[in-house]
Amino acid sequence: MTLGRTTHRKGLAMTAALHDDYPPPGEWTADDLDRLPDDGRRHELLDGNPIMSPSPTRLHQSIALMLGAALQETCPPDLDVTQGVEVRLSRTRAFIPDVLVTELDSASRNPSHYRPHEVMLVVEIVSEGSRSIDRVLKPALYAEADIPYFWRIETESGIVVHTHKLDPAKRVYVEQARMTDGILVPEPWEIDIPLSRIMPRSR
16 A cells, blocks of 8 residues: 655655555654565665665666775775665664775674764765765765765766765865776775776677
């Protein structure tokens, strides 16, 4: 039974297609996301409101796959690289980064979600339907949660990688680099990934 559907002002679809006794009254919590049926979609939470991201494109998924593999090759032994695992910023905020780097000790538990203090880096690949949330909202909330590094990858006019580091005093991200030919940064470890490593195949 479909209980309702509204549209997020930023262009994201908010949906609920559950049983008669769900969703719960009032604001949702991150624990409520655990009780959603597994429908193959990405469910996130913003200030107690469930949001469902649009289906990703082949370009989006290919970049995430290849970037994750490239990062894994040089990742320090005390860190782990993965894709699409939830980060619970608070009781009523939960996002799913496209790629994330976490503490290996935390990853070894095989968690279904991470806490911010377990996360070193989050990467968001901007999609047409999530521009505002990926460019403005998510980085602001990741910074507020004290996640040290944030990368944003744009794909509208070629691949452009924006890397950011947290200013812990102001709790905002400061851009470190804007790169169009790959990723070359000294932090969170020495990373040198040519553009060809994250560029999907094409004719």
